[in-house]
Amino acid sequence: MITIVDxxxxxxxxxxxxxxxxxxxxxxxxEPADILRADKLLLPGVGAYGIAMQRINGLPxxxxxxxxxxxNREIPILGICLGMQLFxxxxxxxxxxxxxxxxxxxxxxxxxPELRVPHMGWNEVKITNRTxxxxxxxxxxxxxxxxxxxxxxxDANTRMLSTVYGEEFxxxxxxxxxxxxxxxxxxSLKSGMEILRSFSxx
Amino acid sequence: MRLDxxxxxxxxxxxxxxxxxxxxSRGVQVMTCTRCIYDEKVSEISFDNxxxxxxxxxxxxxVSSYGTGTARGELKFRKLVEKIKLVQQNADYDCIxxxxxxxxSSFLLLLAKEVGLRPLAVHYDNTWNSAVATQxxxxxxxxxxxDLVTYVIDNKEQDQTKLAILKAGVPEFDADTDIAFISVLxxxxxxxxxKYILEGHSFVxxxxxxxxxxxxxxxxxxxICRRFGDFKPKSFPSLGFWTFLKWSVIYRQQIIRPLWYLExxxxxxxxxLQEELGWRYYGGHHLENRAxxxxxxxxxxxxxxxxxxxxxxAADVRSGKRTREEAIREYGTPVHVEKNLVRYVxxxxxxxxxxxxxxxxxxxxxxxxxxxxKRRFELLRPLFYVLARFGMVPMSFYLKYCFPxxxxx
Amino acid sequence: xxxxxxxPVLLLTNGSLVKTKQFKSPTYIGDPVNTALIFNELEADExxxxxxxxxxxxCGPDFKTLQSVxxxxxxxxAYGGGISSCEQGxxxxxxxxxxxxxxxxxxxxPNLISNLAHALGSQAVVVGVDFRRMRDNSRAVFSRNGRRxxxxxxxxxxxxxxxxxxxxxxxxxxxxxxxxxxxxLPAIKEVASAVGIPVxxxxxxxxxxxxxxxFFHTGALxxxxxxxxxxxxxxxxVLVNMPSKEQLRDITKTKYGSRL
Numbered sequence: 001m002i003t004i005v006d007x008x009x010x011x012x013x014x015x016x017x018x019x020x021x022x023x024x025x026x027x028x029x030x031e032p033a034d035i036l037r038a039d040k041l042l043l044p045g046v047g048a049y050g051i052a053m054q055r056i057n058g059l060p061x062x063x064x065x066x067x068x069x070x071x072n073r074e075i076p077i078l079g080i081c082l083g084m085q086l087f088x089x090x091x092x093x094x095x096x097x098x099x100x101x102x103x104x105x106x107x108x109x110x111x112x113p114e115l116r117v118p119h120m121g122w123n124e125v126k127i128t129n130r131t132x133x134x135x136x137x138x139x140x141x142x143x144x145x146x147x148x149x150x151x152x153x154x155d156a157n158t159r160m161l162s163t164v165y166g167e168e169f170x171x172x173x174x175x176x177x178x179x180x181x182x183x184x185x186x187x188s189l190k191s192g193m194e195i196l197r198s199f200s201x202x
Numbered sequence: 203m204r205l206d207x208x209x210x211x212x213x214x215x216x217x218x219x220x221x222x223x224x225x226x227s228r229g230v231q232v233m234t235c236t237r238c239i240y241d242e243k244v245s246e247i248s249f250d251n252x253x254x255x256x257x258x259x260x261x262x263x264x265v266s267s268y269g270t271g272t273a274r275g276e277l278k279f280r281k282l283v284e285k286i287k288l289v290q291q292n293a294d295y296d297c298i299x300x301x302x303x304x305x306x307s308s309f310l311l312l313l314a315k316e317v318g319l320r321p322l323a324v325h326y327d328n329t330w331n332s333a334v335a336t337q338x339x340x341x342x343x344x345x346x347x348x349d350l351v352t353y354v355i356d357n358k359e360q361d362q363t364k365l366a367i368l369k370a371g372v373p374e375f376d377a378d379t380d381i382a383f384i385s386v387l388x389x390x391x392x393x394x395x396x397k398y399i400l401e402g403h404s405f406v407x408x409x410x411x412x413x414x415x416x417x418x419x420x421x422x423x424x425x426i427c428r429r430f431g432d433f434k435p436k437s438f439p440s441l442g443f444w445t446f447l448k449w450s451v452i453y454r455q456q457i458i459r460p461l462w463y464l465e466x467x468x469x470x471x472x473x474x475l476q477e478e479l480g481w482r483y484y485g486g487h488h489l490e491n492r493a494x495x496x497x498x499x500x501x502x503x504x505x506x507x508x509x510x511x512x513x514x515x516a517a518d519v520r521s522g523k524r525t526r527e528e529a530i531r532e533y534g535t536p537v538h539v540e541k542n543l544v545r546y547v548x549x550x551x552x553x554x555x556x557x558x559x560x561x562x563x564x565x566x567x568x569x570x571x572x573x574x575x576k577r578r579f580e581l582l583r584p585l586f587y588v589l590a591r592f593g594m595v596p597m598s599f600y601l602k603y604c605f606p607x608x609x610x611x
Numbered sequence: 612x613x614x615x616x617x618x619p620v621l622l623l624t625n626g627s628l629v630k631t632k633q634f635k636s637p638t639y640i641g642d643p644v645n646t647a648l649i650f651n652e653l654e655a656d657e658x659x660x661x662x663x664x665x666x667x668x669x670c671g672p673d674f675k676t677l678q679s680v681x682x683x684x685x686x687x688x689a690y691g692g693g694i695s696s697c698e699q700g701x702x703x704x705x706x707x708x709x710x711x712x713x714x715x716x717x718x719x720x721p722n723l724i725s726n727l728a729h730a731l732g733s734q735a736v737v738v739g740v741d742f743r744r745m746r747d748n749s750r751a752v753f754s755r756n757g758r759r760x761x762x763x764x765x766x767x768x769x770x771x772x773x774x775x776x777x778x779x780x781x782x783x784x785x786x787x788x789x790x791x792x793x794x795x796l797p798a799i800k801e802v803a804s805a806v807g808i809p810v811x812x813x814x815x816x817x818x819x820x821x822x823x824x825x826f827f828h829t830g831a832l833x834x835x836x837x838x839x840x841x842x843x844x845x846x847x848x849v850l851v852n853m854p855s856k857e858q859l860r861d862i863t864k865t866k867y868g869s870r871l
Binding site for chain 1: 612613614615616651654656681682685686687704705706707709731732733734735778779807808809832833
Binding site: 325327329330331332333334336337339340343344349350351352354356357358360492546549550 | 626627639640641642643644645648649650652653679682683843844847848849850851852853
């Protein structure tokens with residue numbers, strides 16, 4: 001059972017569809033009681049860092065419940081796209097404080113003359129540090145990205161996947177029970193399905 | 203509880219899945235053919251004093267008269283090919299081949315080109331195709347340089363028809379596709395002035411499907427739509443009785459089954475298709491289309507206890523591909539249902555979970571409760587005998603449609 | 612490396628798929644949900660679904676069909692047709708679409724672009740621009756499925772759309788659409804060089820070589836394909852098909868999708 005955190009930002013419909021397809025039950029909620037009962041969490045996200053943190057902090061009891069289950073009980077959590085970025089301390093975008101679960105910050109993708117921002121489309125990943133989630137990734141895996149900002153981490157051990165778009169950036173991070181991917185597994189066909197499946201089997 | 207299915211009365215035991223007339227009974231002794239695996243519950247079956255069933259004997263007699271897989275059969279086929287080329291020399295094409303993306307029809311195209319025929323491929327798209335089917339058709343026709351005609355039925359009308367069939371509670375979920383396919387083949391043949399329609403049936407690999415099982419004709423489909431859908435199909439390529447006779451008698455269209463003459467084995471056919479053309483196997487008979495996959499893996503087994511795997515398994519046993527014990531064991535395994543198939547069906551037909559359950563548990567009916575041409579076919583048996591003898595209607599059609607069926611007790 | 616995208620573009624009208632030629636003479640293709648599922652099985656990079664029903668502007672999007680399509684597709688989906696408000700845009704995204712495409716509505720009310728970009732994020736807002744080549748070889752923008760000429764020059768309208776906050780452009784050459792004769796490369800190149808956002812070209816693809824040409828010569832990041840993926844061949848019968856992943860990989864391997 002996967003508990004998807006609903007703070008009204010993110011492609012929850014597609015996530016629910018993909019989990020249904022792989023036969024995994026999901027609930028979509030922002031009730032602290034549901035969060036506290038969760039076995040596994042999923043934090044989606046599309047949009048602006050600042051607005052996202054405001055929403056999460058604004059929903060009564062949600063922030064505390066998340067901190068409790070993620071930091072104390074250490075249940076597995078997967079952050080997707082903006083969801084992964086929220087794990088950090090702060091972002092250039094909007095100068096907001098994040099959840100602070102993985103030391104690091106969010107910066108804009110470097111603008112180079114020939115690059116178009118946002119980074120949008122299919123790209124490959126390289127495994128920087130192996131984790132249970134990277135087992136499902138092969139050299140044929142490709143994932144769909146759609147973002148203008150990326151995560152820089154303080155501790156190199158928390159890097160999990162990297163991708164090249166102009167510069168090399170972290171496309172996946174991990175610290176203990178906390179996993180994040182910059183791409184959208186729910187929109188990455190088979191490769192993405194394998195990521196969500198490996199998360200559901202943890 | 204007694205049910206009337208296929209004109210045969212069955213006893214349904216609440217602890218086991220419903221037994222259908224073509225299912226091998228699980229764990230209960232029934233009289234079974236000593237050669238293949240058809241048992242006493244197969245419609246219109248009888249056993250001779252060696253315990254061999256009439257279907258095996260029928261296959262034997264067909265092999266003997268067609269010379270299947272022998273030099274004699276090969277020669278018969280070559281002569282037929284020469285005749286086709288001669289008759290069709292002024293037309294754009296020699297023959298029509300109905301294609302589905304599956305093994306048999308794809309192989310037929312390869313064969314047709316090899317013997318120097320100029321085939322026109324025809325596909326009836328019921329809007330439930332899987333990707334493997336359409337890709338296979340594309341790959342094979344492109345690689346072999348064969349022209350393709352497709353007829354696509356209106357998707358909304360198709361869904362109305364399927365829903366009506368489910369509501370009617372009859373086993374023949376794919377009856378409309380079966381009729382439409384033949385109708386489109388014949389119409390295209392007439393348009394291009396082609397007399398010869400190549401069909402991929404092989405009694406060696408598929409056996410003869412039991413008489414009385416899976417009945418379909420145009421009137422049946424129309425009546426189902428009228429009574430359980432309250433509509434008259436418009437984009438459906440109808441094959442009315444007189445139209446059928448027109449194509450057969452006046453246009454003299456003939457159905458040719460090359461695989462009745464030639465050596466044919468599905469495994470080697472698939473290998474050739476894969477290696478020579480890049481064709482892909484879709485994993486099971488009729489599974490290249492989602493509607494027929496639903497019919498074979500869900501509707502028939504769950505609703506009627508009918509498991510049609512016995513057709514090809516029995517054929518495998520007869521041809522020596524499998525031992526009888528292996529086949530019986532295989533037949534005893536549960537039918538594999540593709541994971542998201544039922545969800546897809548509910549989506550297409552706009553059914554809630556409850557509505558679907560109601561349809562899966564509603565009253566069962568048979569073709570006997572609807573308007574069909576059956577009686578007419580029976581009354582005109584002598585005419586159809588002559589047409590069959592001259593190859594204008596398939597002999598299997600004559601055998602299946604023109605004889606009244608025994609009611610089992 | 613970021614790859615270029617090859618994107619089937621499907622046209623929806625009254626619950627069925629059709630294919631037009633130069634925006635006229637629709638040919639019935641089949642069922643939208645089954646066809647989308649086929650492209651999902653074939654692992655298409657992305658799918659664009661455009662509703663071209665004459666009534667879509669009054670009646671709004673066919674949410675039911677869109678929901679069914681979205682639940683069968685695990686690659687990015689874009690929908691266009693009759694979107695004129697943020698509520699509709701949000702509803703579409705919630706069904707499972709990544710992007711919305713606005714065309715006539717954007718021309719009639721450009722602020723809609725920035726409103727949608729603000730509400731949904733600019734990466735979710737695609738501005739569709741349909742154009743025809745005029746006698747003097749200039750390109751004129753048309754709205755309402757090619758029926759109404761907008762008093763807009765192609766390149767300057769695209770620049771404005773970018774300024775208003777569009778995340779991508781979907782450029783369709785009405786003259787080339789359905790003709791299998793190749794994309795309007797000069798027009799695409801001009802626009803791609805003038806804007807910083809990704810450009811998806813549409814209209815005219817007839818072969819893999821056409822797609823390769825597009826990527827090589829214009830700086831477009833996406834190749835919209837219609838007829839080539841729904842017919843067996845030029846002038847032939849309906850058949851949903853796509854080149855293999857291997858064939859596509861060879862032609863989508865380029866640098867970033869550079870501005871030339």
